[in-house]
Amino acid sequence: MNGMMLGRYLPMDSFIHRLDPRLKIGSLLLLLISVFFDAGFIGYGILGIFVIVLVILSKMKLSQVVKSIKPMIFMMIFLMFFNLLFIQKGTLLLSLGFLKIYDQALIQTAYIFIRLILIIIMTTILTATTKPLDLTLGIEHLLSPFKKIGFPTHEVAMMISIALRFIPTLLEETQRIMKAQASRGVEFSEGSLKEKIMSIVSLIIPLFISAFQRAEDLANAMESRNYNPEAKRTRYKQLIWKVSDTISFVCVCAVCAGIVTLSIVL
Amino acid sequence: MSITFKKVEHVYSENTPFSYHALKGVDLNIKTGSMTALIGHTGSGKSTLIQHINALLLPTSGEIQIEDVMITATNKPESLKPLRKKAGLVFQFPEYQLFEETILKDIIFGPKNFGIEESEAEIIAKKVLKLVGLDESYLEKSPFDLSGGQKRRVAIAGILAMDPDILILDEPTAGLDPQGAKEMLNLFKKINRSGKTIIIVSHDMNQVLEYCDDVIVMSNGKVERHESVDEIFKETEYLSSLSIDLPTITSFILQLNKHGFKIDSSIKDVDQLVKEIGGQL
Numbered sequence: 001m002n003g004m005m006l007g008r009y010l011p012m013d014s015f016i017h018r019l020d021p022r023l024k025i026g027s028l029l030l031l032l033i034s035v036f037f038d039a040g041f042i043g044y045g046i047l048g049i050f051v052i053v054l055v056i057l058s059k060m061k062l063s064q065v066v067k068s069i070k071p072m073i074f075m076m077i078f079l080m081f082f083n084l085l086f087i088q089k090g091t092l093l094l095s096l097g098f099l100k101i102y103d104q105a106l107i108q109t110a111y112i113f114i115r116l117i118l119i120i121i122m123t124t125i126l127t128a129t130t131k132p133l134d135l136t137l138g139i140e141h142l143l144s145p146f147k148k149i150g151f152p153t154h155e156v157a158m159m160i161s162i163a164l165r166f167i168p169t170l171l172e173e174t175q176r177i178m179k180a181q182a183s184r185g186v187e188f189s190e191g192s193l194k195e196k197i198m199s200i201v202s203l204i205i206p207l208f209i210s211a212f213q214r215a216e217d218l219a220n221a222m223e224s225r226n227y228n229p230e231a232k233r234t235r236y237k238q239l240i241w242k243v244s245d246t247i248s249f250v251c252v253c254a255v256c257a258g259i260v261t262l263s264i265v266l
Numbered sequence: 267m268s269i270t271f272k273k274v275e276h277v278y279s280e281n282t283p284f285s286y287h288a289l290k291g292v293d294l295n296i297k298t299g300s301m302t303a304l305i306g307h308t309g310s311g312k313s314t315l316i317q318h319i320n321a322l323l324l325p326t327s328g329e330i331q332i333e334d335v336m337i338t339a340t341n342k343p344e345s346l347k348p349l350r351k352k353a354g355l356v357f358q359f360p361e362y363q364l365f366e367e368t369i370l371k372d373i374i375f376g377p378k379n380f381g382i383e384e385s386e387a388e389i390i391a392k393k394v395l396k397l398v399g400l401d402e403s404y405l406e407k408s409p410f411d412l413s414g415g416q417k418r419r420v421a422i423a424g425i426l427a428m429d430p431d432i433l434i435l436d437e438p439t440a441g442l443d444p445q446g447a448k449e450m451l452n453l454f455k456k457i458n459r460s461g462k463t464i465i466i467v468s469h470d471m472n473q474v475l476e477y478c479d480d481v482i483v484m485s486n487g488k489v490e491r492h493e494s495v496d497e498i499f500k501e502t503e504y505l506s507s508l509s510i511d512l513p514t515i516t517s518f519i520l521q522l523n524k525h526g527f528k529i530d531s532s533i534k535d536v537d538q539l540v541k542e543i544g545g546q547l
């Protein structure tokens with residue numbers, strides 16, 4: 001958890017921090033969808049510049065952005081490697097025995113790389129600039145139209161907020177157990193396959209036990225305070241839609257519309 | 267041969283908005299064979315300090331010498347594994363580290379990680395289980411069927427089985443009943459008498475007075491005092507400035523002395539105190 005950036009709120013004050021969580025969640029959805037429109041490198045260039053502007057507006061440091069990507073690097077390399085080898089379209093660029101690399105494979109892999117990076121950074125901007133509680137409040141508001149058809153919006157929002165609340169706790173717990181097992185001679189980064197499996201087991205089992213224990217404690221604590229998910233409740237914190245939110249929303253829509261148009265024209 | 271800290275600093279999550287300066291210029295020298303208490307408020311850096319002794323945490327700067335091993339910020343993790351055996355660290359609530367199907371398997375987990383043969387480890391396991399006050403019938407039971415206090419004994423046995431020269435315990439009696447706590451401390455004292463160095467984080471000054479030789483006081487990431495038990499409890503004003511209570515017997519003697527008695531405040535034993543009072547009446 002020391003270097004962990006993914007999903008973490010950064011307590012600062014910036015233009016993006018002050019925006020309405022509903023706007024931020026909605027914009028993220030629109031932007032995520034537009035990432036998957038194939039608008040060529042021009043389209044990704046526009047999205048890239050937009051994301052850079054957002055990072056600057058949110059006052060995140062470059063090192064924090066890099067850190068948010070780091071945990072995903074392994075998965076990205078894995079994905080890219082297979083793409084590079086299995087797409088067999090276009091002209092052959094390189095052939096080493098059974099390894100054949102085509103130019104289309106190269107382009108597709110570059111697309112995937114750019115898409116993943118954009119997705120991670122966009123999501124990080126949302127979580128870094130929005131308090132977990134505001135995030136759930138925003139989700140609950142956005143889901144509220146579905147209440148009419150019997151969708152349990154409050155329960156879902158409560159579940160999400162509990163899950164978010166426990167991410168840092170579980171990360172801390174993981175670190176604590178890793179340290180306790182390291183004190184018993186476990187090396188999490190080294191050893192044969194058998195030793196690696198053993199070290200993971202020595203982490204996972206205590207982690208599950210304590211997670212279930214916590215879940216039970218929390219459930220008991222909520223019940224003993226008479227928590228009723230169906231009760232009507234008022235809120236201390238109200239979401240207020242500001243002019244800056246409207247302007248931001250127009251900007252996001254413009255960018256997304258631009259990407260979609262570009263992908264149709266191309 | 268001892269544990270030496272020189273100008274040790276530790277900063278958690280350095281260069282992030284969450285960075286926290288947890289140890290500030292710690293200088294220490296803990297003698298081999300002593301039983302030392304580490305006291306101070308929650309958040310004063312006690313747990314951070316002890317995790318440096320078996321190199322779970324590396325100092326941000328400064329150096330630590332454990333017998334012939336030197337730990338600095340640039341150590342490679344592989345070079346530190348022998349230290350994990352030399353200095354056995356029992357975390358707070360160690361019962362959460364149990365994971366094996368049987369108690370026997372859980373206890374031999376540590377020794378096996380340090381390359382001890384299974385058959386030999388099993389002999390050790392039987393020995394340490396007895397030491398922590400559980401009989402052999404427990405060996406084949408699941409650790410998850412035990413009570414909280416028994417689980418903790420098993421977890422401690424798992425560290426003792428590694429036969430460390432230095433035993434470090436982070437609040438080992440938190441949440442135990444008084445009788446269980448007493449048995450636990452008697453066990454540590456026994457281990458100490460067999461020649462091992464013991465460092466114990468504690469909030470109970472009666473325990474500190476009764477069982478320990480030296481006391482380290484931490485406040486705000488700094489080591490403020492490192493003295494013998496007799497010396498530290500003479501500093502009543504300093505301790506009350508940190509809102510650390512005196513041991514019951516010591517504060518009783520101080521009260522008596524306010525009312526005209528002249529009793530040596532380093533008396534630890536009730537019988538001796540009764541004799542002393544009787545003599546002065």
Ligand SMILES: Nc1ncnc2c1ncn2[C@@H]1O[C@H](COP(=O)(O)OP(=O)(O)O)[C@@H](O)[C@H]1O
Binds near residue numbers: 308313
């Ligand atoms: N992994 C960590 N990351 C950031 N800060 C930490 C971490 N662990 C402990 N701290 C902080 O360091 C300080 C000292 O903690 P600790 O050594 O656990 O104190 P103690 O054991 O004396 O209660 C506390 O303020 C705590 O919040």
Ligand SMILES: [Mg+2]
Binds near residue numbers: 312313358436
């Ligand atoms: Mg602690």
